[in-house]
Amino acid sequence: MKGSVRKRGNTWSYYFDLGKADGQRRRTEKGGFRIKKDAEEALAKALSEYNNAGQCFEPSEISVSDYLDLWFDQYCKMNLKYNTQLAYLQTIENHLKPTFGIYKLKALNSSAIQEFANNLKLSGYAKSHLVNIITTLSGALNYAIEPLHFIQSNPCDRIKYPKYTGKKKEVRYIISNDDFNRIINRFPESNPFHIPLLIGYHTGLRISECFGLTWSDIDFESKIINVNKITVKRNYGVDVRQVLKVKGKKEEKSAWYFGSTKTFTSNRTVKFGETLYKALKKARKVQLENMILYGEYYTDICIKPEKDEKGDEIFRLIEIEKSIPCALQKADMICRKENGQMISTDSFKYCARVIQHQLNIAFNYHSLRHTHATILVENGANIKGIQERLGHSDIKTTLNQYVHNTESMKNESVDIFESIATMP
The missing domain is CATH 1.10.443 (hpI Integrase; Chain A)
Structure with missing residues (x-):
């Protein structure tokens, strides 16, 4: 869409056509500029804002830092829970802005992100933390694709996570009855x-x-x-x-x-x-x-x-x-x-410390949840019922994170096989 400038009396004005509204073609015009150059500059700015739905910047010029602020305000604040917002904000301020903030959004590429991921591993970050950081960046860039249309593809899609050897198993405590x-x-x-x-x-x-x-x-x-x-x-x-x-x-x-x-x-x-x-x-x-x-x-x-x-x-x-x-x-x-x-929940930290240090029991409140689920599985409870009882949306979460292969379950597996294998 193009516009034009014209002199009206002693001042200059600019004008350009707008889209149709109520079946009628609309036009906007603004005058009062002292010289032609001022009117032309104002026209260029007005056209840019109009073509970008009122935005005060060109999508091709926005920096990663400014874009992350925009994404946080437009998406995170409006859709995520408070603690999740804080977690994203920490990732943005501590990792993404210091590394990529000065880049133009459209200039961000897979090579820079791959190097960033590799450096996180070399700096001693656990794989889970590394993945969370990259996932946050990827989510932000997906929003830049749709619905904003600032970029056409997500450079995070082609990232290969560094290989970790000797995977550290997350400790999940099971509390015995005693x-x-x-x-x-x-x-x-x-x-x-x-x-x-x-x-x-x-x-x-x-x-x-x-x-x-x-x-x-x-x-x-x-x-x-x-x-x-x-x-x-x-x-x-x-x-x-x-x-x-x-x-x-x-x-x-x-x-x-x-x-x-x-x-x-x-x-x-x-x-x-x-x-x-x-x-x-x-x-x-x-x-x-x-x-x-x-x-x-x-x-x-x-x-x-x-x-x-x-x-x-x-x-x-x-x-x-x-x-x-x-x-x-x-x-x-x-x-x-x-x-x-x-x-x-803050007050309960005292209780947890007493259990850990005075009773010498490996403990946090979540261990009660793991214990509850494992006791149910050991005693033949239905997995679907356990999923609903724990409030999991995906049964895989119940199976992968809350069902532990205890000594009792190992012995049961041996007994089952033994009874079948020794059948005449």
């Missing part, structure tokens, strides 16, 4: 970590799912837990881009929120047995007694609706003493201290 009893004895009924430990062991819930439970999520009659939310820690009063800059500084402001579960299939119902039923019943009774005991000094957990960077409603959890009037809805949390204060 060790779990030692853990429970160290954190008895009077301890606020007792119930979270029992929930993890008896249901396989993720730690964020467990600490997000309220009493309304427990159906005592049917012995069912409704998993429909998690707790997540996030900054407030600051743009997500600024989080890395203020992290660890006094001005950092963070709070706990109710968030959505990890995936759609993570919203589920999980049945539980008599042991957990009795423990939850007793914990509820004690919690109600503590409310009476502490009276106006008991801490309520209130829910404050807010908006996130996507414009979606999120819910901040605020601790307020009962004596202070508050019109906000209350969150009747299961995991809380004697005085009503929240215990969080």
Whole structure:
């Protein structure tokens, strides 16, 4: 599309045709330029913006650094969960911008990315970390292809990951029955970590799912837990881009929120047995007694609706003493201290350290989830049922990551073969 300039009185103006609207051909014109050259320069800029749907840059000229900012604002902020945004932002700021930021987006090629991947390996990065970095870059470049049409192909598609020898196997801890009893004895009924430990062991819930439970999520009659939310820690009063800059500084402001579960299939119902039923019943009774005991000094957990960077409603959890009037809805949390204060996934780190260092048991909360799944498999539970119980969208995740080839399973394999092989 071309336009033109013309002199009108003592000044110059430019004009060019627009697309049809309501069946009518439209034209735009702007005047008031002192000399012809000013009008021509303004015309070139206006045409560029019009042809690029109002963008203030030429796609062919944008740098990788500026493009990554655009991708993060347009895609990541609007589609990814808060913690995933932070992970992508760290990769962008710590790896992608320092290496590729000064390149023009259209000049980025497979050779430069291949060298980058090789250097990551030589610098000692684990393969999983290397893959995550390249995958982040690849995802950004795919968005540049579609829907933006800034580039025609993704140079990451032709990358060959460096070969790693002696693959390091991820350690996944399985807690024996004896060790779990030692853990429970160290954190008895009077301890606020007792119930979270029992929930993890008896249901396989993720730690964020467990600490997000309220009493309304427990159906005592049917012995069912409704998993429909998690707790997540996030900054407030600051743009997500600024989080890395203020992290660890006094001005950092963070709070706990109710968030959505990890995936759609993570919203589920999980049945539980008599042991957990009795423990939850007793914990509820004690919690109600503590409310009476502490009276106006008991801490309520209130829910404050807010908006996130996507414009979606999120819910901040605020601790307020009962004596202070508050019109906000209350969150009747299961995991809380004697005085009503929240215990969080951060608080649980103390419990994990005690188990590791005082009891000498290899442990993290996720090991309860692995233990739960493995016990079910060892005792003949249906894999599909385990997948649904754990809230996995893909059964491969259940098989590959949560089912462990324990000594019991190895012996069972030998016994099965032996019984067949020795048949007359």
